[in-house]
Every structure is written in C-alpha cells, then in structure tokens.
Amino acid sequence: MDSENKQRSQTALYEEEVLVRRPGFANSQSYSGINQESLNPCTDQMQDSQESKILKQLHDKKLLIVNSRRRNGLILYKHYHAEFAGPGAAVGGLFDVDCQGVIPVGNLSLVHPESSEERQRAYLIRRQWIRLILQITDNPAPLQRAQTILNQFEGFFDAATIAQLPDEAFALLVGVLPHTIRKVRNTPIA
DSSP states (O other): OHHHHHHHHHHHHHIIIIITTOTTTTTTOOOOOSOGGGSOHHHHHHHHHHHHHHHHHHHTTOEEEEOTTSSEEEEEEOSSOEEEEOTTOEEETTTTTTOOEEEEEESOOEEOOOSHHHHHHHHHHHHHHHHHHHHHHTSSOHHHHHHHHHHHHHHHSOHHHHHHSOHHHHHHHHTOOHHHHHHHHHSOOO
16 A cells, blocks of 8 residues: 555656656657756757757658767657667667657767668667666666666766756656656765
8 A cells, every 4th residue: 555655656756847847748849958048049949950850750760870970879758768879779760659859968960771781780789778778777776776877878978968968868767756866966976
C-alpha cells in the first residue's frame, strides 16, 4: 500500500515538474531547455527552427546519422523518457517516429548515410549509446544515477554545453525526477 502511494506521489511530482512546465512537449512541438530570458530573440528563433526541422525529418522517417567527427549529439524526447544519440548514431527512420521533442547537444551535425554498411554501423552505435544509458539506469539509487549521467556528459562535452541542458533532459534519460538532477548539480564536489 505504501509503495502504491509513493508511486502515485512520484507520478504527480513528475507531472508537476516536467509536463506542466513544458506545454509544447505534449503536442509534439520541440522544447528548448536553454534559459529563454538570457538569449536574444534571433538566437532563440534559430534554435527553435533547427529543432523543428530535425523533428520534422524524424516524423518523416528520414534516417540520419549524428556526425561522428564532432563532439555532438541529440537528446530525443519520447513519451515517458528520453534517449541520447551520440556521434555516429543513427536517428530517425522507424525508430524515432514517436519523438516529441529534441535538444541538440554541442555543435550538432546530422549527415545522410551513403551506404548500407554505414547505416548498419550507425544502428550498432545507436544501440551502444542506449546500452550506456541502460547501464546507468540499472543503478537503483536515483542520486547515483543522476551523478553518473552528469559525469558521463561532463567527460564528453564542455561545461558551457552541459550548463545549457535542462535538468528535465537528464532526468528523463535516467529515470529520476528533475529536482534530483538539480540537487546533484548544486552539490559542491568535495
């Protein structure tokens, strides 16, 4: 009985923290987690335009590959979770038709596969990225999952890039509440 109440409470917190704050999320519009007040309108419009174009390509079942020659990636918002596709990973095709929003990470570059071998390699790399996140989510402790996902991103991207990513994106990647990510981000390293 207590676990059932705890589950309802966490679901309510999730809906309050994530879904209510992102009205565009439910109707398949892209979401940019960057602090909107700090950006000038031109930059904000360019970012939204890029996200809209990517989302349209995903909904049109276009198969793309995250450029493997750059430190970049794409966070894909699904209905109840998020996935990360890093360098070399396939995005789109039949796998991401249910994508509800995207967040480009780093200087995103998507390329079209030129051969069936390149497509196959991109699928394998996407699976590796999914397995990496799965290894993190296998940890039963939410604070440790939050710390691990932040450490993984800090090892690959610069601090400025990570600072722009919303708590909600990390939370959806590893199955924790956004305030758990916020707590880990705000805890000084000893």
